[in-house]
Amino acid sequence: MSPWLNDPAALPDVLTAVGDALTDLSVTPAAPVDATTRPTYPRFGDQKWYRTRSQPLAPATGGPATALTRLGERLRQFRLHHVHRSDPAKHDPEFKNIVRRFFDGDQIEAHPATIAALGLPISYNIPTKEKKDRRSAVIEPLLDSTAGPIPAVAAPGPPRPNPRLLARRTSPSAPQTPVRRASPLWLRVYRDRDGWNLRSLAFYSEWLPANVFLRIRDTRVDDGRSPQHRRTQRVTRPDQETVDGLLNKWFDFDA
Template sequence: MTRPIWHPLPLRTVTPAFLGRFEDISTRSGEITFPIPSLRGVLAYWLRALAGPYVGPDIDELIRVESELFGAASNDTTVPSRILLRGARVQVGELTKPQDGVRYLMGPGLTDRKSPPARCVAPRTILDVRVKNLGGPLHADLFLSALWALRAFGGIGARTRRGFGTLALESLEKLDLEHSPRFHREWLADDRIGDLDAVIECVRATLSDLGFREASFDGSPTYPCFAPQAFESEEHTLDARNILSALEIAGRELKDFRHPKPDGWAPADPRQLPNTVSFREVVKPFKERRPYEAAFIDGALGLPIVYSGKGITTPITVEPVADNGSAGRRASPLWLRVTDIDNRFKLRSLAFYSEWLPDGINLRIKKGKSGHPKTVERPSLDAVRSRVESWFTHLDTAAQTPGSGIHP
C-alpha cells in the first residue's frame, strides 16, 4: 500500500485577506504562521453547504459528514481526520488608505483606528499550504469539492462575506490527490459557478458510496446549503483597473443598496448617507422614546447592527438575544466575491435562504452597553428573503445604468 504523502496546495490570494490584528498598535508589518484552522473551518462550511441537498435536516448526519473528512473529538469518541493541512509563514502588512467603498466593505471592525491595525495579506500572495489524504479517492472528492466551493464563492479571514480573502489555485499541476473519476479537475481550473450542479451531484454520489443516509428538507433549511430553492447566485462584470478598484465598485453598490435614497432626498453634506427604513421606523423612535411597531428589516443582512453618528451620541445596538439574556450573532446570508478571471473582474453574489433566527431567539434594542433595552419585532422569513433577493434586483438595475461600472 502506498504511504500517503504531502501534496502542495498552491493557493493565491485574489483580494486582501485580514488575519487578526497586530499585537502592537505601532506595528504595520511582519510575518505570521498561516492560520490552518481558519482554512479548515471555511472548507468545512462549504462541505456542509454542498452536503445539505443530500443529508437534509439531519444535523447529526451533517456532523458525521464533516467528521468523515476533518475528524472530530468529544468525550464519547474521537474520529481521526482524513485530510491533513499544513501551512508556512506568510507576510502581512496594513492595507493603506483604502477608498470609501473598500472601507465600507471592511466595516468598523477593520477600520477602527483605536485598535491595532488589521493584519492584511496582500493580493497575489502565494500561500504555502500542503495537504495529505489519509483516506481514499472518495475523501479526495469531498475535499476537492469543498475547495471548489471555497474558490467559487468564499474566502478566508475577517469580512469573508464581503469579498475579502478570495482565493485562487496558483497551479493545478502540483495538486495531485488521488480522486475518483466523478470529480473533474477542470472544475477547479475553469472557476465557473455554472459547475455548481455538477459538484453537488459529485458530493451526493460520494456520500452515497460512503454510506450516509439521504433525506430531504420539508420547508426552509435550518443551515446555509445548496438545497433547491434555498439559494441564489449571480455573476456580474466590473469595469475595474485592478482588484482594489473592483472592490471599490462592489462596496459602493452595497452601500447604495443598504442606504437607498428616497425620492427627493438631498443631503446637506454630500458624505451623508440616507437613513435606512429600520432607522427611521425603529431606531429613531427608540432614541426619542416614542412607540414603534415596525419589524426590524435591517437585520436581514446580519446582526448585531450598531447605529452611531447622525446625532446619536451613544451608540444604539440591535442584536439577537436568547431567553437567558445572552446576546448572539446572525451572519449575513449574502456572500460577495470579487475575483479576476483572465484580467476580467467579476462580482459573484450568493445568497442562502435558510432559517433566519431559531425559535426562542428575540431581538432587542439598547443604548450603549445595556441602557434601557427593549424588544424589537422580528421580520418574517418572507420579508427577510425579499430583502436579500432585492440585492440581485439592485445589481441588475445597476448593470443597465450607464456609468455604474457594472455589466451583466
C-alpha cells in the same frame, strides 16, 4: 478545494469538503432535507435552497481596493432602498422608525428591522458635531433561554451545539445572551481576465430560531471610555417571507 473556483457548479464539491472537515472535527454532519423542509443551515443541492449570481464591479486596472469600494457602494445603495443618499438619519427607514425613536426615548413602532435579514448584528451611529454627544446603538439577536435550551439533535440532523456554549447560554445567571447570526448573503470579490467581479450567494434557510429575538441596545461612548450598556428595547423581527423577498431584491438590484 481551490480558493480560485468561481463556477457555481463547484458548490456541491465545496459542501462535500465542508462535510469532510466536520467529520474530522467530530461534528455530526448535517443530513439532507427534502424538497418541502426549509433547512436550518446553509445547503447546496438539487432542491435549490440557494441562489447565485456574478456581476462586474471594476476593471482589472483598478485593483482590489477599487473593487471593494464599489461593493461597499452597492451595499449602501441597496440598504437605502436603491437611492443614493448622504444622510441615513433622514432617508433610512430603519433608522427613522427604530434607531431615532429609540434614541429619543419613544416606543419603537411595529416596524420590523427588515435590513437585519442580510445579517446581524447591525450598528448605527447618529451624526453629531461634538464628540461628547456621540450616540451609537446596535441591533442584535438575543437568545431567550427561558424558552428552553437549543435542542441537541441526534444524528442524523443538524450539527450538535457545543455543550459548553449551550450551558453558558442557558445558565440562570445569563438568561438572555447576545448571539451572532451569519448572513444568508455571502459576497465574494474575485478577478478574471475581464476585471473584478462580485459573486453573490444567498441561502434560503431558517432566518432565526424561535427562541431568539431582536433588541436594540444603546452603546453610547462617553469621554472616550469603553462602550457602556444603556437602555435596551425589543425590535420586531421580519418574517421569513420578508427575508426571502429582501434576498431576491438583492439579486435584482443593479446599481
